[in-house]
Amino acid sequence: MVKFISVNELKERLSGGQQSYVLADCRFLLNDPAAGEAVYAAGHIPGAVYVHLERDLSGPKRPDGAGGRHPLPDPSKLAVRLGSLGIGNGTTVIAYDDQGGAYAARLMWLLQWLGHDGERLIAAGGFAAWQASGGESSAAVPSPAAVQFTPHVQEGLAVDAAYVRERIGRSDVTIIDSREAPRYRGEIEPIDPKAGHVPSAINRFWKEGFDEDGMLKPARSQLERFAGLAADDEIIVYCGSGVTATPNFFALQSAGFTNVKLYAGSWSDWISYEGNAVATGEEE
Structure with a gap:
């Protein structure tokens, strides 16, 4: 089950020496699909990888609209993408956005759908809460070691x-x-x-x-x-x-x-x- 954590708990986890987590920046704007990646490039919570709603967390749109504006991604392709970000089946994943947690929740739902059995956490308040608490930001893009994610679709x-x-x-x-x-x-x-x-x-x-x-x-x-x-x-x-x-x-x-x-x-x-x-x- 997903757990929402406060910015103080987020800081404790990120400074606690735990090495087996992936921090995911899920910021996105529906009316400007490039905006989330742009603000990530300008500054994000140190160590965070970027996860794009349309490119990573959705499949291709169909011309007839079937599947909706954000169709479910192909499970195998999503698993490969998750693995490239360092997310394995048991990896702790911490996600944040700046839209009330909805985009982070999309990632977490997809993880549950794929049978991920690690800890899944959403940082309440997102990037704004992190900044307001005095948290540092970084423009450095991490290069996580790829791991295997084996999908078990629920x-x-x-x-x-x-x-x-x-x-x-x-x-x-x-x-x-x-x-x-x-x-x-x-x-x-x-x-x-x-x-x-x-x-x-x-x-x-x-x-x-x-x-x-x-x-x-x-x-x-x-x-x-x-x-x-x-x-x-x-x-x-x-x-x-x-x-x-x-x-x-x-x-x-x-x-x-x-x-x-x-x-x-x-x-x-x-x-x-x-x-x-x-x-x-x-x-x-």
Whole structure:
């Protein structure tokens, strides 16, 4: 399970002499895909490697939009890339970004999907918290020794549009839209060509799962956010493209929900199929 750590704990870990971790900078901007790599080059937490959302943590986009804006990467190719960064199956991985933890969470979800069994940590507050605490930055790009990562894909963690379509309206399944409420209700849509949500989905904005320091709220608070869900219900989370739903995935896991799945293509995939229904407004 993923753990969120404070900037002070991050400093302790990085200064503690542990050699078997990889620190991953996951900064990214959806409206400027080159921005994250540019700020990494200008300065990052010393020792961090850069992981690019579209180049490393996503597969190629399809012309018809199927798979969404950030399709899942090929597991074998992702495993090779992880290995080139020094990440093996049991390596401790610490990730950060500057967008509330969503891009770091995408990396962590992919690691879980591939069967990574090492410790997975996200630095709360990201690079901004590191700087605010007086942490140093570096422009030096590390050259980690490549290791072997053997993927063991956890098939049940990711679902597609057909799977979601079959579960709409089932009493033992809850579909959760992780986007901001106006996008969920279909009032605005700044990114994708259609506005609205998957029929029957409820809305739980992913950022509401965090406190002001960027730490994941405790299980008690998550249970309040997801009140009404049974612990053994099937829960499917989605967002715009399978990135910002991952914090809700981990929030649900932290609260004890055991049957949580990610609709990997999410809304951008859903609307690529002409026959898929689109709902607007609030669900009862």
